[in-house]
Amino acid sequence: MQFADIRRRTVLATLAAIPLAILTTGLATAADKIKVAGIYTQPIQQKWDATLHRALVAAEKAGTIEYKFSEKVPNTDYVRVLREYAESGVQLIVGEAFGISREARKVADDYPNVAFVMGDPGKPYGKNFSVFDNYIHEPCYLMGIIAGNMSKTGKIGMVGGYPIGEVNRLFNAFMAGARSVRPDAQFKVSFIGSWYDPPKAKEFAFAQIESGVDVLYAERAGVVDAAREKGIIAFGNVNDMNKEENGGGVVVTSALWHMESALGHAIEQVKAGTFEAADYREWTMMAKGGATLAPYYGFDDKIPADVKAKVNAVADDIMAGKFTVEINDEEPKSTF
DSSP states (O other), X not given: OOHHHHHHHHHHHHHHHSOHHHHOTTOOOGGGOEEEEEEOSSOTTSHHHHHHHHHHHHHHHTTSXXXXXXXXXXXXXXXXXXXXXXXXXXXEEEEEOTTOHHHHHHHHHHOTTSEEEEEOSSOOBTXXXXXXXXXXXXXXXXXXXXXXXXXXXXXXXXXXXXXXXXXXXXXXXXXXXXXXXXXXXXXXEEEOSOSSOHHHHHHHHHHHHHTTOOEEEEOSTTHHHHXXXXXOEEEXXXXXXXXXXXXXXTEEXXXXXXXXXXXXXXHHHHHHTOOOOOBOGGGXXXXXXXXXXXXXXXXXXXXXXXXHHHHHHHHHHHHHTSOOOOOOOSOOOOOO
């Protein structure tokens, strides 16, 4: 089975998981729509927030929601914006409560008729505060299989934002995938202390290349530019970095994150009056279409056939529940 087959079946699984109302453009009347607000701490161009925004824009275009959003809202002002949207009559608020979990839960207590779906490492709270996080560790494992096979030196670099769970689990899965085919693989791990600082990420990547790595995991923007300048390959994260971050000829593939299924599920529940606090983890994983592997683009003929077959087989097992990629949120360490 070719990679395209997995891609096609994954897309079909994603569509099957999205409520019919989300997919049926033009059939919803104004009365069918619910009011949704998105609140983002970064510009919506930043890929984490862009993933949420893109999913809600798609629902708005499908005619199932009325959508408003605020971007670049710092944690110091976040609770005020939460309350303003709750007071305005929105029925669902999507955002991120990292660093303000306790305060955000207090807002949910004060507005029991508003549904909250918030990025948060904690557990669901009360009856109306659901949580999600970025669980794309499964395609990260698949990327690791490819990286382990394509590295000539066996030294692989990874540059991330912060050593927190949502980043650590991706790095650990990537390392596990590489070790599954190359047990002697070594890793250089760096964190830049920022969610968006391409020059700094590029600088850290240059330092890793100087240390001998010949493959990079670009968890942050800026790493791909370093890989291009030094003539090595890279793997992308969250968005399709081959297309969206000038990765042509450099980025082999990317671990993609999708929130259409998760937010479609939340929208359906709000419309039906059945919303309840839940952990949306499974909705961000491969089986429900929340995570996929991007195409190989120009690297399709450069990856050995047996490696692609291995990736396909493991992906099949993940989708079927026959293979589980460990979720390891512990901070990964450099091994050389």
